[in-house]
Amino acid sequence: MNKVLIIGGGISGLTVAYWLQKNGLDVTLFEKDMRPGGSIRTEKEEGYLIECGPNSTLDIYKEVDDLCNELGIINEKIFTNSGTKNRYVIRDGRLRPLPTGPFQFLTTDLWSIKGKIRLFGEPFVSKYSGTSDESIADFVRRRAGQEFLDYAIDPFVTGVFAGDPTRLSIKSCFPKMYSLEKEYGSLVKGAMFGRKKKEGPKRKMRLVSFRDGLQTIPDTISKALGDRFIKGCSITSVKRTGDEFEVTSEKNRVSMTFRANKVVIATPAWVTANIIHPISELAASYLMDIEYIPVAIIFTGFKKTSIKRNLDGFGFLIPSKETKLRGYNLLGSIWSSAIYQGRAPEDMVAFTNMIGGARNTEILEYKDPELIDMTLKDLKNILNIEDKPEFIRIIRQPRAIPQYTLGHQERINTIKRELLDIRGLYLAGNYINGVSVGHCIAEATKLAKKISTGN
Ligand SMILES: Cc1cc2nc3c(=O)[nH]c(=O)nc-3n(C[C@H](O)[C@H](O)[C@H](O)COP(=O)(O)OP(=O)(O)OC[C@H]3O[C@@H](n4cnc5c(N)ncnc54)[C@H](O)[C@@H]3O)c2cc1C
Structure with missing residues (x-):
């Protein structure tokens, strides 16, 4: 038997399932709801297109384009209208555009002169010498000052995580920013020298959606999966029996058991905790801690x-x-x-x-x-x-x-360590390594490659 069961039909589970079946594996995906997409949900009503979850994602992931090309939806992609480049942040009750270049940086009234001078001092701030996980707020305040935190990073964190920068980990939420300090000693220096070092064509930082909304991706994948996509079926537990996994589901109050030698769990952290509880209580308790x-x-x-x-x-x-x-x-x-x-x-x-x-x-x-x-x-x-x-x-x-709160990376590492010995069991989803749709697709693509090649 070479059967892979995927649990959860959000973008992470769907992407894994799509690439595995494409690589010739025998897959079945179980989704609790009656529609694919999880957090991605586009609805149409009275002439409006309503995004109930994500509205866009950054068009920087090659994996997203590869998937869209494969699915034949690359021409459905749409980009933001050219007259809408500004990103406004409120200060003193007024809308102020975030500066997009050095000239706007000098002239913007989003930060005071004092705030800008503090920001100019960023390259001279020494590296973090502590050993504990640092919050986004502490990191940014230390490197670039309170005003930059208040009127640039705090709203940015709101835009991505709807979270509190004093509780979120810089290392887990913004690993690139974190490693710029580690590698170059400064964000400004890192941005300058790191750019020179980068190879390959540079992708424009623009947002992307689809003519019919982001739901286009999950809908097209679920169609491609056909009857390998089982909707309205909730998985309650995964157990190890010899070399196989025993996966128990519940559909219309009827319990069923399936067997497979590989299982990918792509459900939210708290659901994953309940599903894997019979395999590892410790991993389950760490998963439960993810807020x-x-x-x-x-x-x-x-x-x-x-x-x-x-x-x-x-x-x-x-x-x-x-x-x-x-x-x-x-x-x-x-x-x-x-x-x-x-x-x-x-x-x-x-x-x-x-x-x-x-x-x-x-x-x-x-x-x-x-x-x-x-x-x-x-x-x-x-x-x-x-x-x-x-x-x-x-x-x-x-x-x-x-929320990737302080200690998130250690929590994820412990979960992975706990499950390392369980051959054939894989976790996927937005709580692990990036919340954006693009990131989920990129990570799920890597996971599918790993499973297909047996690494
Ligand atoms: C309001 C909102 C706005 C967002 N805005 C953006 C944005 O603008 N840009 C961006 O890039 N990202 C945004 N995101 C984040 C992004 O949408 C998500 O991180 C991403 O879609 C998560 O995908 P996933 O597959 O990892 O998880 P999910 O989408 O949560 O999928 C998990 C799936 O598992 C299923 N499931 C649960 N329990 C079971 C079970 N027992 N058995 C079987 N199936 C089960 C669920 O029904 C679901 O379909 C936003 C998210 C939200 C909620």
Whole structure:
């Protein structure tokens, strides 16, 4: 028997399954829900295209292009409209574009002169001499000053993790930034010299989605898998019996057992913990320790005439300092219909507003009218929108994004060590080594290669 069972039909599990079947392995993928994609979920309603999870991913991964080429969807890729290059951060209640070059850096009012001078001192700051895992906040404050933390990195962390930079690990969340200090002693020096050293064609740092939204990738993979994709089937446990694995599932309250000699578990960390508990209690307990934060998305459609400013950017992010000072509720807002074609009906404008995250972990307890009020109050203050939206859709994501808190790398290493001796058992997913869609695809592709070649 050479059978591989994959558990979890998010982008990680789907990518592994696709490449394994392509390499001739006998695969079956079990997904709890009735649709593929996990966190990726695109819905269409009243002429709007609503992303209930990720909106875009960075177009820097060769593995994403290889997969899209294979699936025949490379021409479905769309890039952000050219007039929307700005990324706004709120300071003193106003939108300010993040500088994109040296001239804008000198002229921007996002940071004070004092903040900029502090940033110029970054190459002269000595390396971290401590041994414990350092938080993003401590790392950035030490190297580049409080203002750069407050008005650049804190909103960036919000955009990626919806997390708290004082609790997240620099080494785990931003390993490239961390290694620039280790290798070059400075982020600025590292960015300059590291760029020179890099080989191969340089890819533009642009965002990508698909004409019909990100759901295009999971939908196309699940079609390619055909009846090897089993939906509505929840896996409850994996046990080792001799050289094989015994995988127990539950579908429509009926329990079934499957056998395989390889198993890939691509479910969220807490689910993986329950599934592998019979194999390793220790790994299960470390998996359980991985925190997730909730996010609510309040998708709004306004008449174009209600918007008084030019939507010349990706949207805005609100630094936590501004939240404390001014009582904002939103984490940020993506100007969906400005950045991509086909996201709203003609004459309408769509915003994907995010709320909650580490700043408000109670967010899912708020009722719909409260979430709407909180959102509209911020949109009124920031964008001067007085009118009510014509369309509202609320999406609640209880365990949206894993948080790579201090000690994350050690936790992952312990889990891997614990499972190292169990031949044929593999873990995949966004809690391990990167949360972005592109990162998940890249990691899952590597894993599929490893399994196919037997390494
Ligand atoms: C609100 C939000 C916004 C985001 N924004 C972005 C963004 O703009 N850009 C970006 O790149 N990334 C973004 N992300 C992150 C990105 O979407 C995820 O990290 C990524 O999609 C995770 O994929 P995954 O396959 O690892 O996990 P998941 O998508 O969580 O997939 C796990 C799958 O396992 C299934 N499952 C669970 N239990 C069982 C079981 N017992 N048996 C069988 N199956 C089971 C689930 O149903 C799910 O389908 C966002 C995420 C969220 C939630």
